């Protein structure tokens with residue numbers, strides 16, 4: 001039988017060391033899986049480090065509402081894990097079936113840990129269809145939609161390259177719909193992760209931003225968002 005590569009299959013989903021993983025046949029890059037318990041992201045999750053993460057600072061303090069966050073673009077669950085480790089109950093939404101399967105597998109392997117008890121993955125769905133399902137109140141809604149790299153020649157990290165193969169970039173209408181949906185939920189704020197120099201999501205200016213070396217967190221507190 002011809003290999004996946006010979007058949008023109010660019011990425012393969014399968015089990016490696018009992019982890020659901022994604023890899024490119026014939027390439028040296030290590031298979032990609034969701035590992036909530038360690039892996040490359042492990043050190044960022046250390047309890048004393050996580051509060052220094054810009055994302056956690058952008059979420060700010062919880063006042064009276066429950067410490068719940070809704071991550072509408074869960075991807076590989078890395079930002080969700082940071083928020084969970086910071087003490088938030090995180091509801092994850094993902095629409096891409098391969099990424100959803102990787103997340104579900106990562107969560108199953110982490111079952112019984114304090115981190116996993118803070119993470120809930122909703123069934124595969126497009127966030128824009130979930131207004132009725134996502135009942136607040138939430139402290140925040142988090143968005144990290146795909147954004148095309150500015151410099152096409154720049155060395156993009158392997159994980160991101162595979163993500164780019166699986167997920168499409170949102171057009172302006174989709175960006176608008178996603179932001180509007182996020183702002184319609186019962187939450188104190190909407191936090192949007194963007195590359196540092198990218199325009200704001202759907203060209204809507206944020207209330208304020210927290211800038212890092214490569215990424216920026218735009219925070220929206222609008223009249224439609226609960227004060």
Ligand SMILES: C[S@@+](CC[C@H](N)C(=O)[O-])C[C@H]1O[C@@H](n2cnc3c(N)ncnc32)[C@H](O)[C@@H]1O
Nearest residue numbers: 073074075076077078079094095096126127144
């Ligand atoms: C840049 S990745 C997010 C990475 C994520 N923050 C992490 O830490 O791994 C964007 C993800 O959002 C998902 N996505 C984009 N629009 C969506 C929508 N309307 N509903 C659900 N998922 C969506 C994409 O499928 C993709 O997995």
